[in-house]
Amino acid sequence: MNYKETCEYLYSQMPMFERQGASGYKEGLSNTLALDIHFGHPHQSYKTIHVGGTNGKGSVSHTIAAVLQESGYRVGLYTSPHLVDFRERIRVNGKPISEQYVVDFVEKEHPFFEPLHPSFFEVTTAMAFKYFKDMNIDIAVVEVGLGGRLDCTNIITPLVSIITNISLDHTQFLGDTLAKIAGEKAGIIKKGVPVIIGETNEETRPVFEAKAQEMEAPIVFAEDENEILGEELLPEGGIRYHTKHMNDFICDLGGIYQPKNLNTVFHALKQLRLQGYLCYSLKESNYEKCRIELQEALRNVCKKTGLMGRWQIMQQHPLVVCDTGHNVGGWQYISQQLQLVECRQMHIVFGMVDDKDVKGVLKMLPKDAKYYFTKANSKRAINEEKLREMAYEEGLMGMSYPSVSEAYKAAKNEALRDDFIFVGGSSYVVGDFLKNCF
Numbered sequence: 001m002n003y004k005e006t007c008e009y010l011y012s013q014m015p016m017f018e019r020q021g022a023s024g025y026k027e028g029l030s031n032t033l034a035l036d037i038h039f040g041h042p043h044q045s046y047k048t049i050h051v052g053g054t055n056g057k058g059s060v061s062h063t064i065a066a067v068l069q070e071s072g073y074r075v076g077l078y079t080s081p082h083l084v085d086f087r088e089r090i091r092v093n094g095k096p097i098s099e100q101y102v103v104d105f106v107e108k109e110h111p112f113f114e115p116l117h118p119s120f121f122e123v124t125t126a127m128a129f130k131y132f133k134d135m136n137i138d139i140a141v142v143e144v145g146l147g148g149r150l151d152c153t154n155i156i157t158p159l160v161s162i163i164t165n166i167s168l169d170h171t172q173f174l175g176d177t178l179a180k181i182a183g184e185k186a187g188i189i190k191k192g193v194p195v196i197i198g199e200t201n202e203e204t205r206p207v208f209e210a211k212a213q214e215m216e217a218p219i220v221f222a223e224d225e226n227e228i229l230g231e232e233l234l235p236e237g238g239i240r241y242h243t244k245h246m247n248d249f250i251c252d253l254g255g256i257y258q259p260k261n262l263n264t265v266f267h268a269l270k271q272l273r274l275q276g277y278l279c280y281s282l283k284e285s286n287y288e289k290c291r292i293e294l295q296e297a298l299r300n301v302c303k304k305t306g307l308m309g310r311w312q313i314m315q316q317h318p319l320v321v322c323d324t325g326h327n328v329g330g331w332q333y334i335s336q337q338l339q340l341v342e343c344r345q346m347h348i349v350f351g352m353v354d355d356k357d358v359k360g361v362l363k364m365l366p367k368d369a370k371y372y373f374t375k376a377n378s379k380r381a382i383n384e385e386k387l388r389e390m391a392y393e394e395g396l397m398g399m400s401y402p403s404v405s406e407a408y409k410a411a412k413n414e415a416l417r418d419d420f421i422f423v424g425g426s427s428y429v430v431g432d433f434l435k436n437c438f
Contacts, residue, residue, distance in 0.1 A: 003099035006106050007086050014120035031118045032152035035126040038112055042133035043140070046076070047277075048156045049268070052144035052188050053164030053198065054181070055329045056261045059253055060164055060198075061143045062307040063265045063297075068139060069093050069304055070297035071278060071290075076132035076140035078153070080121070083308050083324070083431035090128045092135045094305045101131060121145050125152045139277075147174050149187020160271045161188050161217075163208070164264055165199040167329025178203040186211040194218045194271050198264035222267040223260075231259050233340070237313040238299075249295040252302050255311035255323060256340075257333035262298075269294075309430045311337065314438055318415040319343065322423040322430045326352065328360040334424065335364040343420035345370065347411040349404065351387065351429040353380040358387070361425070362394045369422075370414065371398025374407035376428030404432035 001009060036043070051061045058079055065077040075093055082088040087096035105127050113123055125145070132140050142158070144151045166182045174184045182204040189195050189211050197208050200221060212219035230242040238252045239259070251262060272278045278290070301307055309324040311334075319341075325334045338346070346369040352358050353376075365371075373388040375381035384400035384407075391398070401407035404423070411421050423433045 001103060001107065003103055006103045009106065010086070010120055010123065013114075014118060014123055028150055029152060029155065031116050031122045032125065032155055034116060035113065035118070035122065036129070036155055039126060039130045042129045043156050045133040046137050047139040048158040049139065049141045049160055049162070049272075050144065050153065050156055050158040050188050051141065051162045051164070052148045052151075052185050053162070054167045054185075055325070055327070056164040056198065056257065056264070057143050057162075058324075059255075059258060059261045059307070059310055060162060060265055060268075061141045062305040063251075063253070063262065063301050064268060065091075065094075065141045066301045066304040067265075067269060067278075067294060067297040068141070070293045073138040073277075074136065076128070076135070076137040077305060078125070078128040078132075078140060079143040080124075080145050081427055081431075083427065084435045088306060088308075089124060090131055091306060092132070092137055094303075096306065097127075097131055101134075102127070105130070119152075122152050144185075144188060147184040147187070149184050151188075154188055157190050158193060159275055159277070160268055161190060161193055161195040162264065162268050163188070163195065163197050164261065165329065166201075166204045167327060179207055182207040183211075189215050189217050191215045192217060194220070196264060196267045196271060197221050197223075199223050199260060220267055220271070222264045225267075226263055227266045228259050228263055237311075246291060246294060249298055251298040252300060253307070253310050254313070255325075255333060256337045257325075257330070258310070308434060309427065317417045318347075318412075318419040318421055320412075320421045320423070322433055324427040324430045325424060326356060326426045328357050328364075331361045331364045335366070338366055338369075338422065341420050344416060344418040345420070347372065347415050347419060347421045348398075349374060349407045349411050349421065349423040349429070349433070350391075350425040351375050351384065351404065351407075352382050352425045353378065353428065354382050355380065356426075358382065358390060359394070362391050362396060365391075365394070365396055367395050369396075370411075371396050372407040372411045373398055373400040374404050374429065375402070376404060376426055376432050378428045381426070381428065403436075404429055405436040408433060408437045 051057045065075050068075045077091040090097040142153050163185050174181045195217050227243050232240045237254045240250050311323050314320040348369045349372045351374045373384045375384045388400040
């Protein structure tokens with residue numbers, strides 16, 4: 001098989017939650033443990049950082065990876081889902097896994113893993129952990145796939161565990177309350193391993209405190225001490241930050257949700273420094289050098305790690321932005337940022353998948369925008385006509401289109417120079433957009 005055929009084999013033969021929904025989700029770690037034994041526990045060959053949470057874990061993972069790379073480490077980065085190419089999931093110092101490695105791995109190992117009937121994510125995680133060992137990395141930043149307690153990344157014992165925030169998402173698997181979801185996410189807290197919690201509320205904080213106490217894990221709530229004093233959105237993209245100890249700097253991640261993510265990152269970096277992995281301390285003799293390294297990393301997170309789809313500006317005149325925010329928690333911020341955009345007319349290319357709180361998100365969308373309702377190339381995508389009808393009940397007006405590329409083409413044809421086009425609602429919508437429109 002060539003690379004394309006290998007990917008199709010993985011997508012079609014392995015149950016895949018991202019394409020199939022509930023039928024593609026496998027609960028439990030039995031397959032993961034079997035694969036781990038088969039490959040000789042590769043994740044024990046390098047240090048790890050584990051990042052979970054409902055929203056923001058991708059941005060946090062990429063940002064930490066960028067900082068570690070700039071500090072001279074050889075860094076593995078495992079994230080999901082991919083937007084354009086499978087290889088985005090597995091990177092070393094920002095460079096995606098090679099097509100040949102993917103082909104060779106599947107060709108050599110499928111006689112072992114096929115009888116296990118593993119999920120797509122179980123096989124992919126095993127591939128990532130083995131690849132990182134083969135590539136001689138120093139440290140891997142590992143993003144949780146879904147949940148935490150039973151996620152197949154949860155066999156690692158990291159230097160630090162990070163949980164960004166909790167909101168209602170994947171309730172059919174994780175529970176229908178914030179406390180239940182927090183309980184599943186808290187499953188990544190390991191005995192004696194420091195844990196950083198980004199954001200909490202009265203329901204989730206006690207859950208994390210109790211789990212940390214049970215595991216004798218030092219716990220830090222990032223929201224209790226904000227390193228960031230203020231921020232300014234930049235018209236060309238990115239944010240200028242004013243901080244307590246890092247002076248002013250620019251980070252290329254431009255969403256208004258990013259300051260909370262970045263504050264979580266700072267606390268994680270502080271924990272890594274305390275363990276001897278970074279030198280960001282005012283007391284260090286080489287502090288200035290380290291501060292410059294940090295600023296360089298934050299200015300170039302996307303360039304260094306390949307991160308896409310986070311309030312990503314694609315072009316100016318008309319301004320075109322895409323964002324992967326796909327649930328109520330994410331849209332609380334995106335809706336605010338849309339209100340800040342100055343334009344003649346706003347055009348929104350929009351689609352969602354069927355296991356989200358669609359009505360909750362639709363209520364947050366601006367009423368005065370023109371809508372181009374569409375569906376991504378995924379079995380989980382909501383039919384564009386059904387979505388248009390649901391949106392109409394919330395006072396949102398527009399037409400429906402059978403593909404993201406057709407919806408975007410229509411929006412681009414209608415938009416004038418001073419208009420604004422936003423593409424989002426689902427990671428898969430953004431993926432189709434990046435793959436077919438740019």
